[in-house]
Amino acid sequence: MLDGGEEEQFGRIPPCTDEAERFARLQLARTHRIGPVNFHQLILRFGSAIKAIEALPVIAKRAGGALQPASRDAVEAEIARGTTAGARLIVLGDPAYPKLLAEIAAAPPILWVMGEQKAFPTRAIAIVGARNASAAGSRIAHTLAKDLGEAGFFVVSGLARGIDTQAHAGSLKTGTAAVLGGGVDDIYPPDNADLYQSIKAYGALVSESPVGYRARAGDFPRRNRLISGMTMGTIVVEAELRSGSLITSRLANEQGREVFAVPGSPLDPRCRGPNDLIRQGATLCETAEDVIRTLDGQMSLFEPAATPVPLHAVTPLHDMDLDKAVDSVRDRLLGLISHVPAPREDLLRLANAPVHIGFAALGELEIAGLIVTTNEGQYVRA
Secondary structure (H helix, E strand, O other), X not given: OOOOOOOOOOOOOOOOOOHHHHHHHHHHHOOOXXXXXXXXXXXXXXXXXXXXXXHHHHHHHHOOOOOOOOOHHHXXXXXXXXXXXXXXXXXXXXXXXXXXXXXXXXXXXXEEEEOOOOXXXXXXXXXXXXXOOOHHHHHHHHHHHHHHHHOOOEEEEOOOOOHHHHHHHHHOOOOEEEEOOOOOOOOOOHHHHHHHHHHHHHOXXXXXXXXXXXXXXXXXXXXXHHHHHOOOEEEEEOOOOOOHHHXXXXXXXXXXXXXXXXXXXXXXXXXXXXXXXXXXXXEEOOOHHHHHHHHHOOHHHHOOOOOOOOHHHOOOHHHHOOXXXXXXXXXXXXXXXXXXXXXXXXXXXXXXXXXXXXXXHHHHHHHOOXXXXXXXXXXXXX
C-alpha cells in the first residue's frame, strides 16, 4: 500500500428498510447542492432522509439562501426509467449495497445496477489501465483477471477499451462488474456493445448516474472512485503518467486499499505510470499469486462492520439542538472562505469549530448556495 492520507471517518447511516425512506434517499441525493458529504451529514443530523428533506428549506434560509428538494415527479420519473430498463435501485443502507463501497468516506448515496450478479463480494479486485494497451499488456490483464477469478476474486473495471476490456473478458465466467460513467443503459464505448451485453447476462453493470444519462468527461473520475471503492485493491496494467488509471490508484490509496502495479519497459510511455507507482511503494504485481498473497493476509481488515443500529433507534444529532452551535460558527466559517480554495481542516481549525458542528455549518452554507466544494474537496465562495 502506498503511503497516503487516511480517509476521514463518516458516521454509518442507518439501514433503509422502508420504501418511503428509500424514495426520500433518492430524492435527497438528486437535490441540487446535495453531494455525498451533505447527504451523509443530513441523515446523521436529522435521523432520516424524510426528516432531512423537510428541514432543507429551513436550514438553507437560516444560512442566507434558498433550496427546495428535488421534485417528487422527477424522482418518480427516474424510478420509472430504471424499471423500464430492467435496472435495480440500491440506496446506501440497503442490504444489497456493496459492503466495501459503503466503508469509504462519503460513499455514493445511490446506485443503479443491471445484470444477473445480485451480490458484490468483499473478495474483489479492480484491474485498470491504458485504453491503447499493447499486446503484452492486454495478455497480462486477461491472464490476471482469469487467474484471480478462478482463485475466487470478483473483478471490477470500467468497460473502457484496452486493459478494462481484457479484465472483463478474462473474468466473465467467474464474476465481473463494469462501473459506468453514464447511466447503466449508456453503452460506452459503443464498440464494447457485445461485451456490455455479456456482462449484463453474467455479471453486473453499475452506475451512480440516473438511467438515461449520457457520460461526460467529468463523470469518469467519479466512476473511478467507485471502481477502487468496491474492491480490496487496484491493479494498474499500463498507464501513462497522466491517466485516469492513476487517478483510480490514487483514490484506492486514499481509501486505504492496496495498490498493485505491473512493471514494464521504461522505453514504453504506457509503462511509466505503473513503474512510478512501484517507486512510490505500490506492490509489484507480475502474477495473480502476488495479489492473492497480499490480499489474503488482509481479509480480516475487510470483515463486515458491526450491524448499524436501525433507523428507528437513531438519536438524530438535531435532537441534541445543534442549531445554536451551528449558528455560532457558520458566520465565522463564511468569513474565512474566499475565492481561493481552502481545505476543510484549515477552516475548522481557524474557526475553532468542533468537527461535527463545523461539518453541519459548512453543509448549511453549501446548501444555501453561498459556498461550493472544488473537485479536490476544498471550499470557495460561490
